Amino acid sequence: MKIYLVRHGEKELDGEDPPLTEHGEIQVILLARRLKHEKITASRIYSTNHSRSVKTAEILSRTLALPVVRDDRLRELEKALFNEHNSAVEHDDVQTVKLFVEEIVSRRQDIILAMHGGINRAVISYLTGMGLSDTRHFFMDFASVSLIELVDISGEMKWRVKMLNDTTHLRVP
Numbered sequence: 001m002k003i004y005l006v007r008h009g010e011k012e013l014d015g016e017d018p019p020l021t022e023h024g025e026i027q028v029i030l031l032a033r034r035l036k037h038e039k040i041t042a043s044r045i046y047s048t049n050h051s052r053s054v055k056t057a058e059i060l061s062r063t064l065a066l067p068v069v070r071d072d073r074l075r076e077l078e079k080a081l082f083n084e085h086n087s088a089v090e091h092d093d094v095q096t097v098k099l100f101v102e103e104i105v106s107r108r109q110d111i112i113l114a115m116h117g118g119i120n121r122a123v124i125s126y127l128t129g130m131g132l133s134d135t136r137h138f139f140m141d142f143a144s145v146s147l148i149e150l151v152d153i154s155g156e157m158k159w160r161v162k163m164l165n166d167t168t169h170l171r172v173p
Helices: 022-037 051-064 092-106 117-128 132-137
Strands: 002-007 044-047 068-070 111-115 145-153 156-166
Touching: 002 117, 022 051, 022 145, 044 051, 051 068, 051 111, 092 117, 111 117, 117 132, 117 145, 117 156
Parallel strands: 002 111, 044 068, 044 111
Antiparallel strands: 002 145, 145 156
């Protein structure tokens, strides 16, 4: 099983629910082309209800011909939750991410999460067993892709980070 963690493209700076900028849409188009070229397999794309996440998922959906599932339970996590002195594990939003991850993993299908940097770091933390505060060192660039894969290691199935914060599709040759 593979989980592709996509962070939304560049967003506007103002507003409660800022949309993608024009540049952000181009970033996501380039990412979508890359994923199509790499012939990734996924059954669906999950999105939060934030406009930047929705637009990112819609662009990916058009290019990859995958359905989008919006989940209004999920929202970006506060940066303070990743502080090493914070006990974020019991925070309601972190628990919601864990429940969401358990639901999607139980389906045993490759998927794309078009979400936010904080949620993506929380997914990595939960699946790999890494402390949430340890993921504060991970930066998730706009329109980046990370990959977590369930692999057999000495007869035991474990989650491994195969790619983190990859933005090679945004580089101009």
